[in-house]
Amino acid sequence: MAEVGRAALILALGVAVYGIGASLYGARSGRADIVASGRRAAYALALLSVVAFVILEAAFLRSDLSFAVVAGHSSTTTPTFYQATAVWSSQEGSLLLWLTLLSLWSALVLFLTRRQLRDVAPYATAVLLGLGAFFAGLLIFLESPFDVLASPPVEGAGLNPLLRSPSMMTHPPMLYSGYTLFAIPFAFAVGALIVRRVDAEWIRATRRFALAAWLFLGIGVLLGARWSYAELGWGGYWAWDPVENASLMPWLIGTAFIHSIMIQEKRGMLKVWNASLILATGVLCLLGTFLVRSGILDSIHAFGASTLGGPFLVLIGAMTLGSVALVVSRRDTLRSEHRLDALLSRESIFLLNNLVLVALCFVVFWGTFFPLIAEAVTGQRAALGPPWFDRYTVPLALLLVLLSGVGPLIAWRRATAANARRSFAIPAAVAVLAAVALAAAGAGSALLALGMFVAGAFVAGTVFQELWRGTGARRAMTGEAPHLAVVRLIGRNRRRYGGYLVHLGMAVLFVGVAASSSFQDATDVRLAPGEQAEVGEYTVRYTEPTARLVATREAGLEFIELGARLDVWRDGEALGAMTPTRGYYPSQDLAGLGAIGRFFEGESVSEIALDAGAGRDLWLAVQPDIGALEPVIREGDAVFAQAAGGLSPQFEAVALAQTLRGLVDRYASEAPPAQFRLLTSPMITWIWVGALVVFAGGLICLWPAPDAARRRATAGLAVRVARDLGRVRART
């Protein structure tokens, strides 16, 4: 099957290169049949990359260890869900996923726009196929997922235990969907600039793709944060690590883009700005992909020295230069149709929001690349930590939340005092009340957090006021029941109310961030059974250790789990027991490690205990002290080394299981002290709740409105009539 996969990739590259040539030649010569052939090449590319992906996925699912990537990233003892998702834990598999998603979205957009934008689409096709050809080339020449091993190992390395979390395994497809979906507006922007057709048509054709990209990228970033909080054993969700920043930057600029295109659609302004934003987003998406794989920056994520740096740099350089050249050479056609009328208008608030987002992105960019900048300037690498990032991002985020309350309500063109009073009197009153109440409750100790709470209250005030007024107006007209009126109101104005919901969710999310980071309590303690510790208003007592062997299918031992049972009280009230644990996975590196010892020399992963609540989360992690077990481990290793070869495999397996069972029992009975990390974070759940609201709002914006479908149908009819009229006129 590997040969079929490789052949599919080679064909994919051929088809993509053909499609680029056909699209460009068709566009230059004005031959619609050749342009259509180029478009069909994009469909073929999608089909071929899906074939390659399915072959690789099937190899993972049946644990075909003759595939080098399968042997390196999966194993027969890996649970089925993780066998399926281990595909993208490998460099090769993740690049193939990129190509597959890119080619699927490309095929979809080219199919949907096959009768529109006849001048722009061929160039967009060429750009999309160019990206496809680049990734197909990488997969053929540098990182082939279809390399076979001459002598397959009996067992694979297994999926890295740290990645065995549903949120981590769905994180890459979401992120790549976001990256690849942003390639669509990018490609159409390039096409529009090339043919100098810079009205809002290309924006309308790709708006939904930009929105979907924004949504998926956001989900991807958030899943990463959630994984970090629940899986990594340090209790944080964001550390300004280069790899995190790499996914945040295109999201920030993409957010600016989906706001500012509204100004171009409604008022024909900001054309240079919009083109620049989407071109920058496209480049940043590639930069994100590159940063994760190149290892040029020191990051939590060590990605093995890879050969991909060069090709990616060339592509990113070409995209950047091409983008700048396009915008500069087309600046005359990109002139605004209108001027900014007043500083207090929706246009200028949107512009301000854009500037804040771009500033945020610049801060993140500067901080991320600072090690390289410092090395270039001073000759010495230097790095910036989270405090530096927070100093700039916190005030900017505060401003952003505030603007998200002002922007949707302020009048277009010029806001009057009456307009401002009507729109903002109630939300401002809500915000003032919130400020007074919170200051009285003692939140004044953290001024920036207080500011964020007040801004959040203001945004919530604007959203609920608008919903209230809209529902009221609708009920006055239709006499519907209140709940029906709300649903219909949102359903008929999806972009508007979906947007409000996104703003509300963002405000909730930032309130969660502000509260949990400003008012967190953390303790690191070493406790023996019977001892207790305090964290915030909680008391935690270590009652007894837990220990067990965890086996998967076919009785294969997967890992050893050591943990602790803790009784928890809150303000003296018993909350029950919580059991954080730690899993010890056997090392796959067999050389020099004993049969028992290899379980403690491999990966070990925290399984935290979490009591999540609307008010606060209690988060507990344990680091068992395995020092007490070391003599037993060494002894067991010696026994097994001596007996090596003399035992039948079955007997050896039984003896190993018995020894490990004895080891685990011994840990439970000896009960050595263990190291604990105890955290309580107020309102951290609101981050995830806010994110869910954001995504619900995003989905509402994305969902095609029924009347839009009708409009498309009538537009199709109009086109046909016009075409027939044209024919008639040509004849006469």
Added chain:
Amino acid sequence: MDPSRKRKIRLGVALSAAVLLAAALVYTSFSASSEARTPSELDTAQAGVSYQLTGKVVEGSVQRTQDGLDFEVRDRDGAQAVPISYQGVVPDPFREGREVIVTVQRQGDGFMGERDSLITKCPSKFTTDEQPS
């Protein structure tokens, strides 16, 4: 004032604000950063200055203490090592032989790790050089 002049002034104000902010950003980044060093480059380290140390944990050097960890960090491809005392969060993938990043300050002959600053690189994600053969 005529509109075009007003626009120019506005543009000027906006641009100078942007330049000022950017200058602040650049200035603070150079003063707030900690120098990234390898163990062999720490010879010249001064007390009271934070360095971001990158290197590998020396085999057999890790010792759990009452309130933290003692270990040594060596150059990625060398033997020169420095001792570190560290308290705070120890990431899951931390172990001997693995690459770590930790913020340190000189203290006597050794170095004190800044609380919670220890980062261990995830070992196997996307590596291309550890394929079993």
